[in-house]
Amino acid sequence: MRTHPVRTVCLLLLSCLLCPWSARAAEAPWAIVLGQDAKRPAVTKLLAEQKKARAFAWVKPAKGFPKLVASKALPGLPEGQHVLLLGVCGTKEEAQAARALVRPMVPEASVQQLTGPTALACPAPNALKAELPADAKAQGSFAFPDAPGLELTVHRVAPIPALACPTTDLWLRVVQGNAVLARHVMKGQCAGACTPQEQEAAKARVASLQAKARQGDSTAELMLKNVSVDCQARQTHFKTVLTELGQPVAVVAQEPAMSSRMPDVGMLVGPGCGKLIVSPYLSGETGKEDLSKAQAKADAEGQEGWRAFSVFVPGPDPTAVAERRHLGHFVWIAPKCEWVTDDEEGQDM
Known part of the structure; x- marks a missing residue:
């Protein structure tokens, strides 16, 4: 039976259109590896340490992951190894995005292409329900080095509800695309x-102090300098981001709650234990410094410089x-998920 020419052309076109998709489907998947060792107990210990450090706070692995497997179970992994596996994704891009979710706490995480088919179990972001108004x-967006797609954003x-003074909140977030992680x-x-009521009381207090001051009361004169009948806004200002530590750490300055004559106090806000952690106050009279010029120097070079570093204004x-x-030396205390300061050590930059 002779095939109709038009039908033949259609079949050829359909075949050409399907070829790229067939080739893509045949592509071997990618594994996200958190660590490996020839001895199983070493990898078991590694998994326990990563869980304790909350390394998986930003990722939602497939059921049963992360898990320890023998390398022979997956084609293409190094022979004779026990491998800690976060998941298996269909493309390199998906695997890299999943690795980025753990990279800040597991810098040794890697993606490795397999040499044959296997069941896919690709992790997803563990997103918060926190929409941006x-x-x-x-006010800025700052990428995590070696973690494509991961960013620290500031807004x-x-x-809500509106306050009596013209103040605003400062939002710091870790995001991957539309997913808010922290x-x-x-x-x-x-x-x-x-x-x-407060304004009437303040006016009465000022009038009383003024009367005492006119009578020569020196204490009343001093108190008048710190008394206000105004409603004053107090807020935190974003200054800069430290980019020398393997992950972005924001520098902020907080206006004092009690007196406009007091200097602002500086703090750091950065990722740790799957959250955004606020540091102790920067040392010294930070209100007199231009914190937008602040820089950092890690004690040791590498992706984990944020674990021990000094902050200074040049x-x-x-x-x-x-x-x-010098504004402070900070050391990460993993069991407590916090930074502490050690100024004596920090002086030696």
């Missing part, structure tokens, strides 16, 4: 006389170590 104003957001909100607040000569204004 429509009126949020972006100013109007508080969030920390530094709320603005109002200080002073912010209600009609002097007129940026290369002169002696002119640096």
Whole structure:
């Protein structure tokens, strides 16, 4: 039976269209490897350590993962190894995106292409239900080195409900695309006389102090300098991001809650244990420093510089170590998921 010419052409076109998809389907999958060793107990210990460090807080593995497998169970893995596997993805891009979710806490994580088919079990982001308000104003977005798609973002957001003074909240988030992995909100607040009753009381107090001051009361004169009848906004300001530590760490300055005459206090906000952690205050009179110029120097080079580092503001000569204004030395305490300061050690930068 003779085939109709039009039908033949259609079949040829369909075959050409399907060829790329067939080739893609035949591509070997990619494994996300968290570690490997010739001895099984070493890998078992590694998994326990990673769980204790909350390394999987931002990732939602498939059921049964992460798991320890013999390398012979998956074609293409090094022979004679016990492998700690986070999952298996269909493409390199998917595997790299999954690896990025654990890379800040597991810098040795890698992706390896297999040489044959296997069941897919690709991890997904463990996203929070935390939508960014429509009126949020972006102040910056900073990529994680060696973790494609992972970013630290900073936004100013109007508080809900609105406050009596024109203040805003500072939102810091870790995101991968539309998935929010961690969030920390530094709320603005109002200080002073912010209600009609408080304003009346403040005016009466000022009048009383003024009367005493006119009579020569020196204490009243001093107290008048710190008394206000206004409702004053207090908020946290984003200054810069330290990029020398293997992951972005934000520098912020918080206005004091009690007095506008007090200097701002500096702090750091950075990832740790699957959250955004706020450091102790930066040392010294940080309110007199331009914290937007702050820099960091890790104790040891590498992707985990954030575990121990010094923060400083450079002097007129940026290369002169002696002119640096030391702001603190920070050490990560893993069991407590926090930074602590050690200024004596930090002086030796």
